[in-house]
Amino acid sequence: MRRAPVALSAIALACGLTLTACGSDSSGDTPDVKVEGAFIPEPASDDMAAGFFLVRNDGGADTLSSVSSDIAGQVTLHTTEGGVMKEQDSFAVPADGELDFERGGNHLMFENLKRKPKEGDKVSVKLRFDKAGTVTVSFPVKAATYNPASHTSSHASH
Secondary structure, eight states, X not given: OTHHHHHHHHHHHHXXXXXXXXXXXXXXXXXXXXXXXXXXXXXSSSSEEXXXXXXXXXXXXXXXXXXXXXXXXXXXEEEEETTEEEEESOEEEOTTSEEEEOTTSXXXXXXXXXXXXXXXXXXXXXXXXXXXXXXXEEEEEEOTTOOOSOTTSOOOOO
Protein backbone atom coordinates (compact mmCIF):
# COMPACT_ATOMS: atom_id res chain seq x y z
CA MET A 1 0.00 0.00 0.00
CA ARG A 2 2.99 2.34 0.42
CA ARG A 3 3.68 2.26 -3.32
CA ALA A 4 0.48 4.15 -4.22
CA PRO A 5 1.47 7.40 -2.42
CA VAL A 6 5.00 7.20 -3.88
CA ALA A 7 3.61 6.64 -7.40
CA LEU A 8 1.14 9.52 -6.99
CA SER A 9 3.93 11.77 -5.74
CA ALA A 10 6.07 10.87 -8.75
CA ILE A 11 3.17 11.63 -11.12
CA ALA A 12 2.46 14.94 -9.37
CA LEU A 13 6.14 15.89 -9.57
CA ALA A 14 6.31 14.99 -13.27
CA CYS A 15 3.18 17.05 -14.00
CA GLY A 16 4.59 19.97 -12.03
CA LEU A 17 7.82 19.87 -14.04
CA THR A 18 5.86 19.74 -17.29
CA LEU A 19 3.78 22.78 -16.28
CA THR A 20 6.90 24.70 -15.32
CA ALA A 21 8.41 24.10 -18.75
CA CYS A 22 5.35 25.57 -20.45
CA GLY A 23 4.65 28.35 -17.99
CA SER A 24 6.76 31.08 -16.53
CA ASP A 25 10.07 29.86 -15.27
CA SER A 26 12.62 31.38 -12.97
CA SER A 27 15.53 31.07 -15.39
CA GLY A 28 14.44 34.15 -17.38
CA ASP A 29 14.00 32.26 -20.66
CA THR A 30 10.30 33.17 -20.90
CA PRO A 31 9.70 36.51 -22.64
CA ASP A 32 7.69 39.15 -20.76
CA VAL A 33 6.69 41.61 -23.48
CA LYS A 34 4.80 44.85 -22.97
CA VAL A 35 3.85 47.30 -25.72
CA GLU A 36 4.01 51.02 -24.97
CA GLY A 37 3.63 54.31 -26.80
CA ALA A 38 1.67 52.84 -29.72
CA PHE A 39 0.23 55.27 -32.28
CA ILE A 40 -0.72 55.70 -35.92
CA PRO A 41 -0.27 59.15 -37.44
CA GLU A 42 -3.41 60.14 -39.36
CA PRO A 43 -2.53 59.02 -42.89
CA ALA A 44 -2.60 61.32 -45.92
CA SER A 45 -3.29 58.32 -48.14
CA ASP A 46 -6.61 56.45 -48.34
CA ASP A 47 -4.92 53.06 -48.74
CA MET A 48 -1.83 53.08 -46.50
CA ALA A 49 -0.83 54.08 -42.95
CA ALA A 50 2.17 53.66 -40.66
CA GLY A 51 2.34 52.47 -37.05
CA PHE A 52 4.86 52.99 -34.27
CA PHE A 53 5.38 51.52 -30.79
CA LEU A 54 7.92 50.22 -28.30
CA VAL A 55 8.22 46.62 -27.11
CA ARG A 56 9.77 46.23 -23.65
CA ASN A 57 10.88 42.72 -22.78
CA ASP A 58 11.69 41.84 -19.16
CA GLY A 59 12.41 38.20 -19.94
CA GLY A 60 14.02 35.89 -22.48
CA ALA A 61 14.52 36.67 -26.16
CA ASP A 62 11.56 36.46 -28.54
CA THR A 63 10.67 37.29 -32.14
CA LEU A 64 7.92 39.55 -33.47
CA SER A 65 6.86 37.39 -36.41
CA SER A 66 3.67 38.98 -37.76
CA VAL A 67 1.10 41.73 -37.29
CA SER A 68 -2.53 42.04 -38.33
CA SER A 69 -5.40 44.49 -37.97
CA ASP A 70 -9.00 44.44 -39.11
CA ILE A 71 -8.48 47.92 -40.59
CA ALA A 72 -6.01 46.68 -43.24
CA GLY A 73 -5.81 43.92 -45.81
CA GLN A 74 -2.21 43.40 -44.75
CA VAL A 75 0.20 44.75 -42.11
CA THR A 76 3.90 44.45 -42.87
CA LEU A 77 7.06 44.99 -40.84
CA HIS A 78 9.67 47.46 -42.18
CA THR A 79 13.07 48.96 -41.42
CA THR A 80 14.36 52.27 -42.71
CA GLU A 81 18.10 52.65 -43.11
CA GLY A 82 19.72 55.53 -44.94
CA GLY A 83 16.29 56.69 -46.08
CA VAL A 84 15.54 53.33 -47.72
CA MET A 85 12.51 51.36 -46.52
CA LYS A 86 12.80 47.56 -46.59
CA GLU A 87 10.20 44.94 -45.65
CA GLN A 88 11.23 42.42 -42.97
CA ASP A 89 9.86 38.95 -42.20
CA SER A 90 10.36 39.37 -38.45
CA PHE A 91 12.19 41.33 -35.76
CA ALA A 92 14.23 39.94 -32.88
CA VAL A 93 13.11 41.10 -29.43
CA PRO A 94 16.21 41.02 -27.24
CA ALA A 95 16.18 39.41 -23.80
CA ASP A 96 15.78 42.08 -21.10
CA GLY A 97 15.74 44.72 -23.84
CA GLU A 98 13.64 46.79 -26.20
CA LEU A 99 12.53 46.80 -29.81
CA ASP A 100 11.62 50.30 -30.98
CA PHE A 101 9.37 51.16 -33.92
CA GLU A 102 9.75 54.92 -34.47
CA ARG A 103 9.64 57.52 -37.22
CA GLY A 104 12.68 57.18 -39.45
CA GLY A 105 13.35 53.62 -38.26
CA ASN A 106 11.43 50.39 -37.78
CA HIS A 107 7.70 50.74 -38.45
CA LEU A 108 4.51 48.96 -39.43
CA MET A 109 2.81 49.54 -42.77
CA PHE A 110 -0.98 49.11 -42.82
CA GLU A 111 -1.68 48.34 -46.47
CA ASN A 112 -4.94 48.10 -48.44
CA LEU A 113 -6.85 50.05 -45.80
CA LYS A 114 -10.50 49.06 -45.49
CA ARG A 115 -11.21 52.49 -44.01
CA LYS A 116 -9.00 55.54 -43.46
CA PRO A 117 -8.33 56.04 -39.73
CA LYS A 118 -9.01 59.58 -38.47
CA GLU A 119 -7.36 61.44 -35.59
CA GLY A 120 -9.05 60.34 -32.35
CA ASP A 121 -9.86 56.81 -33.62
CA LYS A 122 -8.42 53.71 -32.00
CA VAL A 123 -7.19 50.83 -34.16
CA SER A 124 -6.92 47.29 -32.79
CA VAL A 125 -3.63 45.62 -33.78
CA LYS A 126 -2.51 42.04 -33.09
CA LEU A 127 1.23 41.56 -32.63
CA ARG A 128 2.29 37.91 -32.84
CA PHE A 129 5.40 36.85 -30.95
CA ASP A 130 6.89 33.36 -31.41
CA LYS A 131 7.05 32.65 -27.67
CA ALA A 132 4.88 35.28 -25.94
CA GLY A 133 1.93 34.65 -28.29
CA THR A 134 -0.48 37.30 -29.55
CA VAL A 135 -0.65 40.70 -27.88
CA THR A 136 -3.60 42.89 -28.89
CA VAL A 137 -2.89 46.61 -28.65
CA SER A 138 -5.13 49.62 -29.19
CA PHE A 139 -3.26 52.12 -31.38
CA PRO A 140 -4.66 55.66 -31.02
CA VAL A 141 -4.67 57.68 -34.23
CA LYS A 142 -2.76 60.93 -33.65
CA ALA A 143 -2.27 64.08 -35.73
CA ALA A 144 -0.25 63.46 -38.90
CA THR A 145 2.64 65.49 -37.45
CA TYR A 146 2.64 63.78 -34.03
CA ASN A 147 6.11 62.63 -33.01
CA PRO A 148 6.74 61.73 -29.36
CA ALA A 149 10.07 62.94 -27.97
CA SER A 150 10.70 59.38 -26.80
CA HIS A 151 8.81 56.16 -26.28
CA THR A 152 10.13 56.08 -22.71
CA SER A 153 7.50 58.62 -21.70
CA SER A 154 4.39 56.64 -20.97
CA HIS A 155 1.90 56.91 -23.81
CA ALA A 156 1.01 53.32 -23.02
CA SER A 157 -2.04 51.72 -24.51
CA HIS A 158 -2.59 48.17 -23.44
